[in-house]
Amino acid sequence: MQKTMEKTQLQFTQESSLPKIPPLTDADIIAYLRRNYKFAEIATNAERDALILAICDRRGITVAESELQAAGDSFRLEHKLLSSSQTLSWLQEQRIAVEDWSSGIRVALLTKKLKEQLFGASVDSYYINNRKNYKRIAFSQILLGEETEALKIAAALQQDKAAFCALALEYSKDRQSKQNGGFVGIHFLSRLMPEVAEAVSEAKEGEVVGPIQTKFGYHIIKIEKMFPPQLSESVRDEILESLFKNWLKDV
Template structure:
């Protein structure tokens, strides 16, 4: 077999393949999104400098451990990219970040304050059983020290994944907890057994290991900013799609 055999692809072949895989629409939407970003950024006088592109390129090189220029060239070849393609991609991402900040930076803190409760978390352990009598028996056994909570969860929980983790659910936001027990969870004494509480899933017994108060960390700031921007961008693309129709010339 010729190890250096090259496979040539025509642009039309790529388009036809994307159609056959039902992926062409997603690509078109991504392109339309970038066009909208370009247009609005231009209207607002937002641009990306050569220096900013170089700084981000250097950061990516360090992240990918591309220590030599030859390492970068090899990586670009593996990704089927020319240096200019890489720079365009960096420029597009930086432009998106700048536009997101210009549009929504002043609204992030207000959104966080208005929805502060939704950003509170608990570290939760719980297990669920189907039978009420068993749930009550396990509660008393745990309270009397005949069996520990984590052992009971390991043996009796109806959820296989949670059984392997001895009832550990992890860090959970309010929206991720069953509506029937969310108020009890966020008002439960820390490290105290609560239950059994009946929901559509069965009978819950749980322990709140710790409470994590809502805090506008840099990471959360970026998440809220991204979600606001993405919601706006999706609305813009949908308007374009339904009113002007996306198409390939």
């Protein structure tokens, strides 16, 4: 009886083991994108790159070999690819050739140069006219589904703000804030949902605001830190990208 059971178990294991398949071809991957309705999204990104390359060619924007080399070195450093073997291993994992990787870096450099040529001189004036949009805020939140529950927790927090972390861990419906004790990071005020941005724009550090109703539920926000607007490199890049995206829509 025991032998019969062992034999049956072995047969089941053999039959249920996954079959070995060869690596998928590019055509297989394209078919996957099509049947999962992701092809249009990828096609749009590819068309954007093609448009950028055409515009750069028309405007005579090029990338020198030394620039390509420097950008490649920066990429490897950022991704901790500190040796040739590590780089080659990473390329194999990505299933791309060195030429594909270099091409991607080249497109990124050309895109950056095109943005700068088109809008570099406009960044300062745009920032001055839209300065309030580049105020940043570090905050925590508790997201709840029911207004009654949200009001109850908000009332408790008015008595004990220190309980925010514990309450977020226990009650928040948002996965990120639940995992991080409420903290959701540092964000530009302009990138927040309008209802949230309006409610917290004049709040003070340490203040608890809400509940704020949005389409996702009821948000209780704790202001961890407010960062005054500043034309940093990251803000400059943000402005260039925004102006560039709007321009591409009209090309």
